[in-house]
Amino acid sequence: MGLTWTINGNHDIAFFQMNLYSNDLSRFQWELQYDKINALKISFNCKKVLKDRLRQVLDLIPTTDPFVTFPPDLRDILYSSNIKIGINGFNRIGRLVLRCALEQGIQVIAVNDPDPSACLQPAVHMVDKLKFDSANAYFKGEVFHKDKFIVADQVISALTVQRQTYVPPWDELGVEYVVETICKYTTIDEYKSHLQAGARRVIITVPSADAPVFVMGVNEDKYTGRETVLSSTLYTTANCLAPLVKVVHEKFGIVEALITTLSSSIRVQETVDEPSDKSGRSREAEQNILFANNITIDKAIGKIIPDLNEKLTGTSFIxxxxxxxxxxxxxxxxxxxxxxxxxxxxxxxANGPLKNILAYSDDNSVPTHDIVDKHSLIFYAQAGILLKDNFVKLVSWCNNEYSDANRVMDLIKYIFKKDYEDKLKQSLE
Structure with a gap:
């Protein structure tokens, strides 16, 4: 976008520049023709009326530093610290969302933990669950509590209500984006209570029956700004795999594919043999490789890459x-x-459009090296093989919970930036 000041319609004296598609809209630039401006001031010295009017106009142009910023109320509007989120559910994914938010500088206003096992002092309960995470390494930030939950100098309201239907007063708390981590509901209508409580957007971390799904690195550009309840998750494996599938399909075309996932232990497994409605999961988990299910990844991937609908399927083992x-x-x-x-x-x-989402590795890595890796997927080049020139096996690692939590933060930042850009464009039209 440009704004030009001219003399007699053909001489530029100043030019205002701002790139509406820049990553940093908090800066713009004036290109000034100082000689022409000074010449104008001299030529109008003898013309009182014109001189006063011209001075008023020229005073609008900065004459010291051509690089200026917006007024203070809009300055740094796109910085992560201006994003205010609330987390509903302090399960494993909820705790990782909090960790990722702190790592990315996003402001966490409140955490609601509708957990019947929570004690009467919710802050104490939350501190313990956050600091000591056996699966995702010890939390390195300073965590303590008084009457509130304090993490890395952020004061976070810790709410504990022993019923999952409770919705915090997000508007009163100052929360704009709610991250919903409780898996009880799957439809838009079931999450509208968060909007009624004052949230601008609700990002759910479970697959949804009708909410639009946005997977970073794959289809986030489909976000229009009209969505109020949206899902960041297709299915944990699909979320991790989708960026790799997109690259291979766009470059070489996928006719069909089979997927096998070897997942780490999950919460519902038994530590000793016990009766279960799922016979495989009834066995002791510490010594057995268990068949989990035939994963419905075909429909999941097809939601965001329509060309591949019903062309992928697979199985999962624990x-x-x-x-x-x-x-x-x-x-x-x-x-x-x-x-x-x-x-x-x-x-x-991995080095270009999917940087920080897809990683490429040809080292002799093992899974424990990637426990706190933020990428959705780490492609392990050494493990792949080509049978024919059109038949290939590709192997990757992923920490689906930690990477999903990071993608939730990436999605919120993308939405925040996109909403601001759209608002700015509308104001300039």
Whole structure:
């Protein structure tokens, strides 16, 4: 966008520049023609009326530093610290969302933990659950409590109500974005109570029956600004796998694919043999590899990459490991290629448009190296193999909970920025 000051319609004396598509809209620039401005002031010295009017106009142009910022109320509007979120549910994903928010500088106003096991002092209960996380490493930030929950100098309201239907007064608390981590509901209508309590957007971390799904690195550009309840999750494996599938499909075309996931232990497993409606999960988890289910990844991926609807399916197994899962994608491709070319395409995406979402590794890494890795997926180049020029096996690691929590924060920052840009464009039209 530009604004030009002219003399007689053909001489620029100043030019205002601002890129509406820049990552930093809090800065703009004046290109000034100082000689022409001074010449104008001299030429109008003898013309009283014109001189006063001209001085008023010229005073609008900065004459010291051509780089200026918006007025204080809009300055740094896009910084993460201006994003105010609340977390509903302090389960494993809720705690990781809090950790990721703090790591990314996002302001957490309140945490609601409708957990019947919580004691009468919710802050004490939350501190213990946050600090000591066996699966995702010890929390390094300073955590303590008085009458509130204090983490890394942020004072967070700690709410504990022993019923899951309770909705905090988000408007009174100053919360704009609510991250919903409780898996009880799956439809938009069931989450509208958060909007009625004052939240601008509700981001749910479970698959939804009707809420639009936005997976960072895959389809976040489909966000229009009209969505009030949205999901950041297709299915834990699908969320991790989708960026890799997108790269391979766009470059080589996926005709069909089978997926096998080797997941780490989950909460509902038994530590000793016990009766269960799911026979595989009734067995002692510490010594057995258990068949989990036939995953419905085909419909999940198809929601955000329509070309691949019903072209992918797979199975899932649970391994007796603490954290980090392995994903095996075996695909038949449209185009014949070499394994090195596939690796090159993935590496290019990891260093380019999917940076911080997809990682490329050709080291001798093992899952424990990736426990606190923020990427959705770490492609492990050494483990892949090509049978024919159009039939390939690709192997990757992922910490689906920690990476999902990071993508929730990325999505909130994207929405915040997009909403502000749209508002700015409307004001300039």
């Amino acid at each position: 391994f007796p490991t603490l954290n980090v899962s392995l994903i095996d994608l075996t695909a038949r491709l449209n185009k014949g290629t070499k394994y090195e070319e596939i690796c090159a395409a993935i590496r290019e995406a």
